[in-house]
Amino acid sequence: MSEVLTIDDQFIANFDGWLDQHYADQNTLKGIKQEGADTFKKLGLPARKSEAYKYTPITKIIEKNFDLSEVENSASLSKSDYEAKFYDDADANHLVFINGLFIEDYSQVVSPSSELTIRVLDEQALNEIPQLKENLGKINGAQIDPFAALNLAYFNQGLVIKSERNADNKNTYIYQFIDGSSAQAMVFPRIFVYGDSGSRTRIYEKTFFSGVNNTLNIAIVESVVEANAEVRFTKLQNYENNSYAVEGIYAHQSKDSRFYTNTFSFNAAVIRNNIYINIDAENCEGHMNGLYQLSGKAHVDNNTSVDHLKPHSYSNEMYKGILDENSRGVFNGKIYVRPDAQKTNAFQANNNILLSDAATINTKPQLEIWADDVQCSHGCTTGQLDEEAIFYLRSRGIEKTNAKALLLNAVANEALGEIQNDLVKEEIEAIILNKLK
Secondary structure: OOOOOOHHHHHHOOHHHHHHHHOOOOHHHHHHHHHHHHHHHHHOOOOOOOOOOOOOOHHHHHHHHOOHHHOOOOOOOOHHHHHOOOOOOOOOEEEEEEOOEEOHHHOEOOOOOOOEEEEEEOHHHHHHOHHHHHHOOOOOOOOOOHHHHHHHHHOOOEEEEEEOOOOEOOOEEEEEEEEOOOOOEEEOOEEEEEEOOOOEEEEEEEEEEEOOOOEEEEEEEEEEEOOOOEEEEEEEEEOOOOEEEEEEEEEEEOOOOEEEEEEEEEEOOEEEEEEEEEEOOOOOEEEEEEEEEEOOOOEEEEEEEEEEOOOOOEEEEEEEEEEOOOOEEEEEEEEEEOOOOOOOEEEEEEEEEEOOOOOEEEEEEEEEEOOOOOEEEEEEEEEOOOHHHHHHHHHOOOOHHHHHHHHHHHHHHHHHOOOOOHHHHHHHHHHHHHHHO
């Protein structure tokens, strides 16, 4: 009688053979990936009563919707098919992932290497870029979240984006293509972003899906932001009804640095976003902005953490939710102010509007302070549209449906303030308006 493997065992059952097949001659990277697998074995997938995944029982969701023995990552589109999806921005870098693999030959890089290094994350990159070797898998992710550890174990052909000292870099677009045409797909894209001192880096990520089979995207972005550098990472999540994702962004900041994340979630079966920022020096700014505008049965869970370790720094977090039909939103935001982090200013807000009696929001803002000279606040609101505002607009001749759309559009567009790219902003504005019709 054959042994029945647990879901944890199924994920890691063929890892040793896979690792030897793909990384036989890569000693350093092979060792790091083995550490990821070992950490996953120690952590295991979130249990039924896991507090971190309380409102998103991700292990049960995966067991119900995926047969890991039938996962197959293959894609058949041509280079021109992928290029047709690029933003119309010739003066920018366009980088292509296909089912979790960075495809250098399909990408277009215009930035000079003196300003921006873009290359495959492999053994050679690990040995030639000391910042990558020092930080890969160590930025507050793989040690605490099983999916980050799983990505570290299984990512193959990742991406390195390294901004050189004082460079003001061109826009960089990342396109994730996930193909579930032939079978269920499970992919592990990994991106490492390094902003050297005084540099500016702007990255925009968008995902495309094809095929009728379920897809599982376990994605990680790690970022190191050096002194007086700025990194902005914007993610557009307008997925399919058979798309499942656990995505993490982990950042570590040095003195006088700025880090921005913008996450816009509009559709999917399930999305879990883990966003952690470590503010490990003085005079830093950490910003998290998000919008989840959901309908149908979409489920989006935003789990965020800002850890203030040193004094004289600032963080600002604003997430807005608009939920309709049977959708569900989750917000779990944590701010930590450590004993040495005096003179910290930290603010967090989560505001939600429910348009249906069947829509659900679970929100839990948290603030833990061990310092006494700080300015910190957090809070959340959940309600419906202001009837007085609707009445005012109707008294001016605007139909009720249009009045609601105007008010909701105003709420949603507040989350767009930190996007510095007109093409991306216009696309998101169009999605917002289309969902309000």
